[in-house]
Amino acid sequence: MDIQQYIESGKLELFLLGELTEREREEVIAMAQAHPEIQAELDALEEGMFAFDDMTGKEPSSQVKDKLFAALEKDFQEDTSGSIASNKTEPVKEAKVVKASTWRPFAIAASLVAILASSAAIYYAQKFYETDEKFTALVLDQQVMADNLNKANLEFEETESRLDRIVAGDFMRVEMKGEALPMQKDAKVDVFWDQNAQEVFVAVNNLNSLSDEFDYQLWAIGEDGPIGIGLVNPGEKFTLQQMNAVAAAGAFAITIEPKGGSESPTLEKLVVLGEVA
Amino acid sequence: MEEQEIIAGLRSRDRATTEYLYEKYSRALFAVISRIISDQTIAEEVFHDSFIKITRKIDLYDESKGRLYTWMANICRNKAIDKLRSKEISQTTKTNTIDDFVFGLESQSETKDHVDGIGVRELMDQLNTDQKFIIEYIYFQGYTHSEISEEFDIPLGTVKSRVRAALQVLKKNSSRI
Numbered sequence: 001m002d003i004q005q006y007i008e009s010g011k012l013e014l015f016l017l018g019e020l021t022e023r024e025r026e027e028v029i030a031m032a033q034a035h036p037e038i039q040a041e042l043d044a045l046e047e048g049m050f051a052f053d054d055m056t057g058k059e060p061s062s063q064v065k066d067k068l069f070a071a072l073e074k075d076f077q078e079d080t081s082g083s084i085a086s087n088k089t090e091p092v093k094e095a096k097v098v099k100a101s102t103w104r105p106f107a108i109a110a111s112l113v114a115i116l117a118s119s120a121a122i123y124y125a126q127k128f129y130e131t132d133e134k135f136t137a138l139v140l141d142q143q144v145m146a147d148n149l150n151k152a153n154l155e156f157e158e159t160e161s162r163l164d165r166i167v168a169g170d171f172m173r174v175e176m177k178g179e180a181l182p183m184q185k186d187a188k189v190d191v192f193w194d195q196n197a198q199e200v201f202v203a204v205n206n207l208n209s210l211s212d213e214f215d216y217q218l219w220a221i222g223e224d225g226p227i228g229i230g231l232v233n234p235g236e237k238f239t240l241q242q243m244n245a246v247a248a249a250g251a252f253a254i255t256i257e258p259k260g261g262s263e264s265p266t267l268e269k270l271v272v273l274g275e276v277a
Numbered sequence: 278m279e280e281q282e283i284i285a286g287l288r289s290r291d292r293a294t295t296e297y298l299y300e301k302y303s304r305a306l307f308a309v310i311s312r313i314i315s316d317q318t319i320a321e322e323v324f325h326d327s328f329i330k331i332t333r334k335i336d337l338y339d340e341s342k343g344r345l346y347t348w349m350a351n352i353c354r355n356k357a358i359d360k361l362r363s364k365e366i367s368q369t370t371k372t373n374t375i376d377d378f379v380f381g382l383e384s385q386s387e388t389k390d391h392v393d394g395i396g397v398r399e400l401m402d403q404l405n406t407d408q409k410f411i412i413e414y415i416y417f418q419g420y421t422h423s424e425i426s427e428e429f430d431i432p433l434g435t436v437k438s439r440v441r442a443a444l445q446v447l448k449k450n451s452s453r454i
Contacts, residue, residue: 010437013444015343018351019421029342043344048448050305050346052400057308064321065299068328075332076292 006031007041016045074102162201162240169194171201174252176274183256183271184208189232191218191252191274192240200229200243207234207271210256216271217261220249226265251275280345287335295332302346303328306353313357313419323360327353358419400450408443415440 014020015028032039171192178187188205202218210216216234219226230243232254256269278286278297286294307324314320331349338348404412414420422440426433 008438008441010434010441013440014422014437016347016350016444017415017422017440018347018354019423025342033341045444045448046344046347048444048450049350052447053305053308053350057304057306057311059304060307060321060324061317064325065303068299068325069296071325071329072295072332075290076295077290 003035003037006035007038012038012042012045016042016049159239162242165194165197165199166192166201166240169197169199171199172276174274174276176252176254176272178272181270181273183269187254187272189254189272193246193249193252193276195247198245198247200246201240202230202232202243203240204232204234204237206237207232207254209234213259214256215259215261216254217257217265218243219253219255219265220246221251221253222246222249226253228261228263228265231261249276281340284335284338284340284345287332290332298332299328302349305346306349309350309353310357312417313354313361319360320357323356324353327356330356354419361419400446403446403450404443407439408446411436411439412443 011020011024011028015025020028028038028042032042171194174191174193176189176191178184184207187207189207190203190205192201192203193199200218200220207216216232217228218230218232220229221227227246229246230241233241251274253265253273254271255265255267256271257266278294278301283294283298287298303324306327307320310323310327311317311320314323327349330352334352338345342348401409401412411425414425415422420428422436423433425431426436
C-alpha cells in the first residue's frame with residue numbers, strides 16, 4: 001500500500017476524532033506500528049489538535065476544579081511521596097478495596113430502597129385490585145337496581161293506563177265461577193268487558209296453577225260458537241290481563257288446553273263459566 | 278512530565294499527577310466541550326464528569342491504541358455529544374458557530390495572550406469555505422462525518438478529504454499558535 005496515499009485518505013483524522021469503527025481503528029493502529037511515517041503524521045496531527053484546543057479554550061471556573069478534586073479525594077493514595085513505580089501494584093489493590101467499601105453502603109441502601117419500593121408497589125397493587133373488585137360489584141348492583149326500577153316503572157305505567165281505561169270506559173263485570181263444574185269448585189275469574197270499545201280484561205281471583213304442558217284459555221261464546229280470545233295466566237292474581245277484542249258474546253268461559261291454546265275448546269276441561277247478564 | 282509518567286501517576290492514583298493533568302489539559306479539554314455545548318454551566322458539568330471518568334477509567338486506557346490526549350478528548354467529545362442529544366439540553370441551547378465562538382474568544386479577557394502566534398481568526402481565515410463548514414459541523418456541532426455526508430448529501434470520501442485538509446491547516450499552524 002502507498003503510505004502517502006494512506007496518510008492522505010483522511011482516516012488518520014477520523015481516527016483522532018474517534019469516528020472510526022473498531023475494525024478501522026485496529027487497521028490504523030497496525031498501520032501506524034508498521035510505518036513510522038504514519039505514526040509521525042498521527043502524532044503531528046494530535047499535537048495540532050491539542051495546540052488548537054489549548055489555544056481556543058479558556059479555564060473552567062475555579063469552583064469546577066475544587067469540586068473535582070473534592071470528588072477525587074477518596075481516590076488518591078495516602079502515600080504519594082514514594083516512588084510511583086515501586087509500589088504500583090499494591091496501591092491499585094488498595095484503591096479497589098477503598099472503592100468497594102464506599103460502594104457497599106450505597107448498594108445496601110439501594111437494595112433497601114428497592115425492597116421498600118417493591119413492597120409498597122405490591123401493597124398498593126393489591127389495594128387497587130380490591131377496590132377495583134368492590135367497585136365492579138357496586139356497578140353491577142347498581143345496574144340490577146336500575147333494571148328493577150325500569151321494570152317497576154313499566155309495570156306501574158301499564159297498570160295506570162289500564163286503570164285509566166277501566167275508570168274511563170264503560171266496563172261490565174262478568175263473574176265466572178267453577179262451582180257448577182267438576183274441575184275446580186273454588187275457581188273464580190272475573191271478566192271486564194267494554195262492549196263499545198270491544199275491550200276485554202280478565203282478573204284472576206282464584207285459579208289453580210298448571211303444569212308446563214297446559215294453559216288456561218278464555219273463550220267468548222257468541223252466536224257463532226266459542227272464540228278463543230287469549231291465554232290467562234293463573235299466577236297474576238287480582239291484576240288485569242288484557243284479552244283480544246270481542247264485539248258480541250253471551251257468555252265467557254275458561255278451559256284447560258294444551259300449551260299455546262286450541263282452535264276450539266276442550267269442553268271436558270271447562271273450569272269456569274259466566275253468562276253476560 | 279512525559280506522557281508515560283502521567284499515565285503511571287494516574288494509575289497509582291497520585292494526587293500531584295492528577296493536578297498536573299488538570300493544569301496541562303483542562304483548558305484544551307474544556308474547549309472541546311465548549312465548542313459543542315455553549316451553556317457554560319452545562320459545559321462545566323460535562324467537563325467535571327469527563328475528568329472524573331478520565332481519572333477513574335485510566336486503567337482502561339491502552340497506550341497502543343492512541344495517544345493520551347486523543348483518548349481524553351474523545352471522552353469529552355462523546356460526553357458533550359451525549360449531553361447535547363439528551364432532551365435536557367436540546368431545547369434550551371442554541372448551537373455554537375465558528376463566528377460566535379471566535380467572537381466569544383476575542384471578547385474574553387481571560388483568553389491566553391498569543392503575542393507571537395497567529396490568532397484564531399487568522400487561523401480560521403486560512404480555511405476555505407468547505408473546510409470551514411466541515412470544521413464547524415464536526416468540531417463545533419458534534420456531527421460525525423457520516424452524519425454530515427447524509428444530512429448535506431456530500432459523498433463520504435469528500436467529507437473525509439475535507440476533514441483532512443482542515444486538520445492539516447491546524448497541524449501546520451500548531452507550531453505558530
